[in-house]
Amino acid sequence: MARRLPKSERSPSLPPPPPSDQRDAAIQELSKGSELATQLMAQLELIPERELDGRRDDALANVRSLSMSLSSSLYALRSERREHHNCGSSSSSGGAGPAAVTSVSGGGRGGGSGARNKTKRRRGKHGEELTETVFITTTPENDGFHWRKYGEKKILDSEFRKLYYRCGYSDERKCQAKKYVQQENNKHPPEFRVTLTNEHTCNTLFQDQPSSSSTNSQVLDFTKASISSPLMDSHVGATILKKEEEEEVPSIDESSRIMSTIMRNYGAYGDYDESSPQSWNGAGWQ
DNA sequence: GATATTTGACCTCC
DNA sequence: GGAGGTCAAATATC
Numbered sequence: 001m002a003r004r005l006p007k008s009e010r011s012p013s014l015p016p017p018p019p020s021d022q023r024d025a026a027i028q029e030l031s032k033g034s035e036l037a038t039q040l041m042a043q044l045e046l047i048p049e050r051e052l053d054g055r056r057d058d059a060l061a062n063v064r065s066l067s068m069s070l071s072s073s074l075y076a077l078r079s080e081r082r083e084h085h086n087c088g089s090s091s092s093s094g095g096a097g098p099a100a101v102t103s104v105s106g107g108g109r110g111g112g113s114g115a116r117n118k119t120k121r122r123r124g125k126h127g128e129e130l131t132e133t134v135f136i137t138t139t140p141e142n143d144g145f146h147w148r149k150y151g152e153k154k155i156l157d158s159e160f161r162k163l164y165y166r167c168g169y170s171d172e173r174k175c176q177a178k179k180y181v182q183q184e185n186n187k188h189p190p191e192f193r194v195t196l197t198n199e200h201t202c203n204t205l206f207q208d209q210p211s212s213s214s215t216n217s218q219v220l221d222f223t224k225a226s227i228s229s230p231l232m233d234s235h236v237g238a239t240i241l242k243k244e245e246e247e248e249v250p251s252i253d254e255s256s257r258i259m260s261t262i263m264r265n266y267g268a269y270g271d272y273d274e275s276s277p278q279s280w281n282g283a284g285w286q
Numbered sequence: 287g288a289t290a291t292t293t294g295a296c297c298t299c300c
Numbered sequence: 301g302g303a304g305g306t307c308a309a310a311t312a313t314c
Contacts (some may be wrong), residue, residue, distance in 0.1 A: 149291060151306060162307070168290095180305090 034070040055179055132197040140181045140192040145200060155182065166201060177202045 016267040045059050146168030155162045160183035167175040184191045 150308095152291095152293075153304065153306095158302060166306095178305095225306080 028071050038065050134193060134195045136184060136191050136193055138189040138191055140194045145177070148236060158182065160184075169178055173201065177201070 019102060041060060148168045148170070149165050149166035151164035153162050153164070156206040162180055162182040163182065165179040167173075167177040169175045170177075176201040178197045180197075182193045184193050
């Protein structure tokens with residue numbers, strides 16, 4: 001695990017949220033990028049394997065990873081936009097309003113499959129109304145928020161354990177957002193069912209990058225064995241690589257770096273530190 | 287020493 | 301009573 005940030009660094013004073021038009025521009029460009037990645041994937045599939053000296057599959061895997069990263073980031077940005085629209089002046093209790101999740105083409109895996117979301121309401125532990133969003137993704141870690149794991153459970157009739165995360169700022173900022181992740185299958189890459197409950201009220205998406213640290217605790221870490229199955233291979237989950245595995249699949253890292261570059265270029269959250277590439281690769285995640 | 291993760295125990299709901 | 305969700309002490313990491 002990467003070095004953890006001192007508490008003072010992890011609790012920066014909140015910078016002003018980016019202007020909505022800037023965020024919209026980022027969303028727009030990410031959408032374009034996602035579409036282009038899909039097109040590129042289709043084009044690659046049309047190229048005969050022999051013409052690429054057997055590297056077509058590698059290229060396809062890279063493009064898929066890129067597409068998934070783009071889609072996940074789109075989802076995160078869109079979620080945050082809703083946050084500003086819906087909760088801008090509301091209390092921090094979260095979960096009060098419906099999470100009208102924008103459907104995203106997340107995943108973008110071959111055949112057009114990807115994140116499949118649906119939003120539904122359910123009752124919380126104490127009867128309070130909760131809104132939960134469920135989607136399937138191959139990159140459950142790429143949503144840009146800082147999640148802290150608080151539990152893990154073997155689920156009946158499932159060979160995979162369910163992982164429980166809450167917002168890393170649940171205490172500091174009373175953010176009620178939670179995330180449940182459960183592997184669905186042993187596909188390559190495997191798909192994960194991600195359940196999000198409550199909206200983030202912490203406004204910390206991509207915000208708390210330390211200016212000089214080589215680490216961050218911003219994003220969910222799936223590098224632990226807890227989420228992996230014996231069948232998970234190097235294609236799993238784009239950025240879930242441990243340090244010692246990095247060299248094996250550099251292409252995955254590359255897609256994550258591309259993603260971070262996009263985010264920086266649009267200044268979605270201005271103080272992202274370019275000098276911390278490991279912020280986005282497996283080694284730097286938490 | 288500070289912080290995150292693990293994991294068994296506990297709580298609540300059905 | 302069983303299953304899912306959460307808590308919190310122990311442990312790991314930096």
